[in-house]
Amino acid sequence: MSRLWKLLSGPEDIGQSAWFWVGFAALIIFFLYYPAVITEFEASSISYYLLNIPLALGLCLLWGYAGVLSFGQVAYFGIAGYVYGVVAGNMIGNPWGPLVGSIAGLTASAIIAAIFGYFVFYARVQMWIAPILTLVFTLLLETFLGQTAGYQWRIGSVQLGGYNGMTGIPSFQLGKLVFFGYSFYYYVLIVVLICFLACRMLVSSRHGHVLLAIREDPVRTELFGYDIRARQLVIFVIAAVLAGISGLLYVQWGNYITPTQVGLLQAALPVIWVAVGGRDSLIAVAITTYLLNWLTYALSSAGNQYALVIIGALLVCVMLFFPKGIIVTLARELPRRGWRSAFTER
């Protein structure tokens, strides 16, 4: 038990004090009781803000903890979503179809990430190559999915649908229990919570410590006898699976997916969520992902065309003035280094 506690409350993320955990518990209780006072539609919007968190956590692990930047996390989001759509769509009527579809989606994401990651990491390329190649990969995926319009692009009874996307994707269900509305909200909450706690345990584990060492000094870590290529590949696959979880939740939430979900604009969003919060803190990333999704939704539903310009400007300002991220600067650097030096990179 104390071992578990050590893993959950390690120094690699913000928040070890009792007060932090009291606040965390209060937050969970708040989210558990929140649906009692809101409409089903609002609960569904909140599910949407929450379901993006695993995607961001995956990028946080990659970029913040392992020092590998990926611009293509949405590719694995899309792959899982599309594969789920195809598998579950062909098993409509079967009560376990969505579960099989979910497993298939995550497996597909993991396998494709493993193949792609093998070429990138085992080549020992320079730092800037991984982000560029992942970006190119997601752009090609978007182009590919965009040209799948028409009847010949049909797998079983499901049409890929080109730029109009895939529609009529079944909701998640376990046996007779179908998740939508309020029950979907709780399902998302539990999945996101598990992902968050698992990531937190990962960064405090031995594997997590090796990742931190690779980020700080790859050559030295390698001289200690660790295979840094394998470690980077493993974390890349884990991040892809986390992105896949978000993709699954997304298609189960909206029952559709379009190629724009893996496009250039969508690809930018996870990077922004992670950079704004602070890339080396899971809790900071989870919070900013929720808040920025809410902000984007609020801006665009108010008919504001400038939503993406504002989000882009936010990213540039954060990179210029809070290079470590807003929440991390406030929570970690400020108490330690004071006002003056907290805002400059070491």
Next chain:
Amino acid sequence: MPSPNHQEPAARYMDNVAIALSVLYQFGTNGAFLLLSALGLIVILGMMNIINLAHGELMMMGAYVATTAVQRGVPFPLAVLVAFIAIAIFGAIFERLVVRRFYGRELGALVVTWGISLILSQGSLLVFGPFMPSIQIPGGSISVGLYSFSEYWLALITVAIVVVFGLWWLYNHTTFGLQARATMQNAAMARALGVNTDRVYMLTFSLGAGLAGFSGALLAPTTSIMPFMGQQFVAPAFITVVVGGATNVITGALGSSILLSLVRTPIGFLFGSFLGLVALLLAALIIIRLMPDGISAWLQRYLDRWSRIRISA
């Protein structure tokens, strides 16, 4: 046109020449396209080890400037020059205000230039609307046998070669080039010897941005003018740069665009342009597996060995 079975030997010979020319033309246009879309990016990368993710948007802005100028009655070559200068100035300002703060932090630079690209593309969507009437391809076409070749693309191939030659001259025969190469090899040492590295960085970034604008303007007549038109250039440009590497700008750009056009042309011809692009990505993955620092580092080793042999002989 007589049917192929009853051709005179001379006519058949002409046809073979035309086929050979057509293949060469395809290679040439693909290579020129890759070279033009990647040049600005690779100049900046080679110098500062920074990938400018706003590259596609700089090309888009170049295309907008040139198109607007042509619609106001400016002759096309002059419009391209205007685009080069305008985007070069923009690049200099961009470097002073933003990029300068990210030297030595490669990933930070990637992310911040991406934020800028988001602002530029979305901003131009709001300012200029989703479409702009594009300009006609200047020049006609030459026909040899059954095939016809666009004069404009032939001109673009020539321009791409001239620009590469110009860059070679700039880097090897001017004071700026000498200082730039010195800064590239060892910035601290160059500073100690009195090179104003700050200025070199600014001018290089400005040159790279200007080249992006220049290429955008040149490619503008061949495509439709939209705020997101940059996207179609970035994937090929990034692959060219990844394959080329940053060790030597000229050999990297030239070597990788030739190599990739050898991959893209047959596959694009047989299976369509999308699979041509996929083949580019697969080729890039395999090439970095074999030469992690790109083709330029690989070529550089041979060049170095060759020059050592010459010195010792």
